[in-house]
Amino acid sequence: MTLHLHDTATRTTAPLTTVREGAVSLYVCGPTTQGAPHLGHLRTFLAFDVLVRWLERSGYDVTHVRNVTDIDDKILEKSAAVGAQWWAWSLSFEREFQDVLDHLGNRRPTYEPRATGHVPEMIELMQLLIERGHAYADGNGSVYFDVASLPGYGALTRQSLEDMQDAGEESEAGKRDRHDFALWKAAKPSEPESASWDTPFGRGRPGWHLECSAMSRKYLGETFDIHAGGLDLRFPHHENEQAQSHAAGYGFARQWMHAGVLTVDGLKMGKSLDNFVTAARALAEHPTPAVRLALVSGHYRATVEYNATAMREAEVVWERFSATARRAAELLGEDPLAGPDAELGAVELPADFTAAMDDDLAVPEALAVIHREQSALNTLLAGGGDRAAVADGLGRLRAMLDLLGLDPLSARWASTAGSDGAEHAALDALITTQLEARAAARAEKDWARADALRDALSAAGIRIEDGQDGARWSLGTQD
Numbered sequence: 001m002t003l004h005l006h007d008t009a010t011r012t013t014a015p016l017t018t019v020r021e022g023a024v025s026l027y028v029c030g031p032t033t034q035g036a037p038h039l040g041h042l043r044t045f046l047a048f049d050v051l052v053r054w055l056e057r058s059g060y061d062v063t064h065v066r067n068v069t070d071i072d073d074k075i076l077e078k079s080a081a082v083g084a085q086w087w088a089w090s091l092s093f094e095r096e097f098q099d100v101l102d103h104l105g106n107r108r109p110t111y112e113p114r115a116t117g118h119v120p121e122m123i124e125l126m127q128l129l130i131e132r133g134h135a136y137a138d139g140n141g142s143v144y145f146d147v148a149s150l151p152g153y154g155a156l157t158r159q160s161l162e163d164m165q166d167a168g169e170e171s172e173a174g175k176r177d178r179h180d181f182a183l184w185k186a187a188k189p190s191e192p193e194s195a196s197w198d199t200p201f202g203r204g205r206p207g208w209h210l211e212c213s214a215m216s217r218k219y220l221g222e223t224f225d226i227h228a229g230g231l232d233l234r235f236p237h238h239e240n241e242q243a244q245s246h247a248a249g250y251g252f253a254r255q256w257m258h259a260g261v262l263t264v265d266g267l268k269m270g271k272s273l274d275n276f277v278t279a280a281r282a283l284a285e286h287p288t289p290a291v292r293l294a295l296v297s298g299h300y301r302a303t304v305e306y307n308a309t310a311m312r313e314a315e316v317v318w319e320r321f322s323a324t325a326r327r328a329a330e331l332l333g334e335d336p337l338a339g340p341d342a343e344l345g346a347v348e349l350p351a352d353f354t355a356a357m358d359d360d361l362a363v364p365e366a367l368a369v370i371h372r373e374q375s376a377l378n379t380l381l382a383g384g385g386d387r388a389a390v391a392d393g394l395g396r397l398r399a400m401l402d403l404l405g406l407d408p409l410s411a412r413w414a415s416t417a418g419s420d421g422a423e424h425a426a427l428d429a430l431i432t433t434q435l436e437a438r439a440a441a442r443a444e445k446d447w448a449r450a451d452a453l454r455d456a457l458s459a460a461g462i463r464i465e466d467g468q469d470g471a472r473w474s475l476g477t478q479d
Contacts, residue, residue: 001358008256018225023061025220029229032069033093037279040262044230047259047300049106065219066109100279105405105412113215119197121214134247138174141186141202147179153243157235182207209240223251231258260302290314325408328394347399370400435471
């Protein structure tokens with residue numbers, strides 16, 4: 001089976017075909033740097049990090065572009081409210097986004113262009129749209145896209161003009177029709193001079209939709225393979241991107257991919273619902289790899305639920321993956337915290353894992369394979385473990401987890417395997433004392449006391465595994 005991906009535009013799943021053989025061009029809508037990153041951002045960017053990893057594993061040369069919208073209404077409003085320079089405000093959150101994504105193990109995109117760095121390309125695109133009869137300047141510094149001029153408008157979301165919301169977020173003064181949207185916004189006296197640029201149509205700043213069409217063309221060409229983003233961007237953002245690019249004569253995206261929404265305790269996340277979870281809060285409350293696991297473990301098109309139960313389950317699963325990998329590395333005589341070198345890309349993956357990932361990135365089914373492989377490796381370890389078989393099993397486990405960005409023995413995660421630092425040392429000392437008491441009870445054939453000690457540890461969420469070299473512990477209840 002070759003890689004099949006779902007196309008949001010056609011609502012079908014089909015084999016991936018690309019503009020250039022052996023290469024994939026991917027544009028992912030990036031952050032608007034008005035505030036701190038939150039779990040919704042992470043859900044989207046982690047989903048497409050897995051896509052990039054699988055594309056590369058499948059042999060494609062991937063060019064991944066993720067933009068930064070570093071100027072818009074909210075950036076100007078929020079920075080003005082606290083007396084900050086808009087560009088300094090934006091840059092601070094751009095850096096926070098990058099730090100958080102680095103911390104989560106996301107690979108950096110090939111290019112990460114800012115909107116403010118591509119004004120000449122935007123002006124060129126506006127001029128082309130006006131020449132082709134698809135846009136108009138209002139004479140006061142703004143430029144609008146004429147929605148009625150493009151018969152195919154609405155194709156992405158399969159809406160008619162009558163059914164659509166209007167583009168009410170834009171200034172209404174110069175519009176010919178309520179559905180028209182701003183390509184360029186006239187400068188306002190209340191806004192800083194530095195937040196506007198001179199154009200043939202007047203001084204102003206970019207509209208949100210224009211920037212992505214201009215930047216995707218610059219870095220990926222007039223036609224590229226995949227445009228991706230959060231489901232909430234389908235309308236109006238992606239619909240309008242496609243409209244202005246098609247109106248300019250560009251092929252634009254051949255395929256669309258959208259990540260599903262994230263809910264918190266069953267509700268869509270929102271500040272008004274008091275369930276808004278920032279990335280900083282999630283990472284402060286839970287181990288970083290467990291956060292990543294929780295957000296990538298569902299299908300990328302499905303709704304992901306974030307709550308205390310889901311996070312506890314992710315923490316337990318991560319600890320089990322880590323414990324198994326560490327035990328196997330120790331048996332092989334390697335330091336599990338040194339991240340032993342391995343050519344994971346050359347490891348032969350289980351056929352059912354590959355089939356799951358080729359089926360529109362079916363991560364839940366792929367994780368089921370990972371769990372089976374982990375269980376088989378645990379069985380080998382409990383029996384003393386043939387070194388060659390253990391090495392093969394560890395290689396498969398690491399290679400599969402690496403494609404989710406979660407190889408426990410990688411440089412990224414090795415130092416966080418299990419609990420960290422003094423907390424882990426203290427817990428280990430306490431549990432070791434209990435295990436020694438249990439071993440003594442078993443040696444004296446005091447089975448009741450031995451079972452009571454084991455049951456007490458299990459009730460506290462400590463998983464005990466007996467092997468030829470003694471008992472080991474990890475977080476998580478018995479299988």
